[in-house]
Amino acid sequence: MSCTKCGSSVIHPMSGKCSICSKFEAVGFYRYMTGQLNPDGQTVNAGTLFPRMEIPFEWHVLAARRIDEPGLKVTGSPCKNHGHVGLINSKGKCQLCADIKQAEEDAARQRKRDELAARQARKHAQNLESLEERRKRNERITELRRQMAELQAELATLDRRYGTGDSPRQRAIEAGEKWYLPDEPCGKCGQLAERYVANGKCRGCAGR
Numbered sequence: 216m217s218c219t220k221c222g223s224s225v226i227h228p229m230s231g232k233c234s235i236c237s238k239f240e241a242v243g244f245y246r247y248m249t250g251q252l253n254p255d256g257q258t259v260n261a262g263t264l265f266p267r268m269e270i271p272f273e274w275h276v277l278a279a280r281r282i283d284e285p286g287l288k289v290t291g292s293p294c295k296n297h298g299h300v301g302l303i304n305s306k307g308k309c310q311l312c313a314d315i316k317q318a319e320e321d322a323a324r325q326r327k328r329d330e331l332a333a334r335q336a337r338k339h340a341q342n343l344e345s346l347e348e349r350r351k352r353n354e355r356i357t358e359l360r361r362q363m364a365e366l367q368a369e370l371a372t373l374d375r376r377y378g379t380g381d382s383p384r385q386r387a388i389e390a391g392e393k394w395y396l397p398d399e400p401c402g403k404c405g406q407l408a409e410r411y412v413a414n415g416k417c418r419g420c421a422g423r
Contacts, residue, residue, distance in 0.1 A: 221264055230297035235264075237298030243268040244300035245291035248278060277302055371398060387412050394418065 217224045218233035225234040243261030246252070247270055252259055261268040281287045281302070287310055290301030299311040387395030394409040401408060401417040408419030 227296070227298040230299075232298035234293075234298060237293040239265045239268070240298075241293035241301045242291050243270075244274055244277075244302075245289055247274055248281070248289045274300075384410070384412060384415070 218226070218236055221233060221235045221239075223233050223235040226232065227234060227237065239261045243259045243265060246259045246261070252270075253267060255267075258267040258269055260266050277300070281289070286305040288303045290303055292301050293299060294301070294309040294312055296309070296312055297315075299309050302310045304310045304313055383395045383397055387393075393412050395412055396409055397407070400406055401410075401419055404417060404419045406417070406419035408417055410417050
């Protein structure tokens with residue numbers, strides 16, 4: 216792959232910029248930043264290949280930034296890693312490379328925050344779903360218990376009325392016991408006391 220501007224095949228592997236063009240751009244940037252413009256005021260002489268290099272908008276932005284950040288220095292040599300124009304920070308490093316690194320770190324931190332927020336949202340949704348399922352389950356249990364109580368009451372009524380079912384007296388007879396505990400209190404003494412299997416007499420009444 217060759218550069219379409221100068222024909223060089225020496226390309227920065229990390230940025231894809233032509234190494235030869237990068238050198239001329241760095242020279243042009245340095246002359247722009249130091250006020251060495253062509254007489255037209257719109258171009259700079261960046262060397263034999265680019266005697267009338269147009270000033271890109273990015274250079275105006277960098278010039279304004281240098282005013283806000285006096286620690287930035289301008290050189291006529293390009294960045295070795297990416298071929299950026301020569302703008303060096305107080306650590307002696309390419310400021311544009313530092314900007315890229317900072318942007319990548321910020322993006323990585325933002326991705327982590329987004330992933331954390333997504334996990335928390337999923338967990339919250341699962342908790343809400345669990346609470347809803349628990350509420351429905353409890354409602355179902357309550358309803359079943361209510362239905363069971365109604366059925367038990369109906370069964371007891373039928374058993375008293377028609378003598379069907381496995382009554383306490385019947386169970387006592389089958390077990391060979393003399394006394395049994397009824398389901399209802401005595402109609403005479405009002406006690407829920409044992410009764411004699413043979414004749415149904417209340418033990419509570421006998422004690423009166």
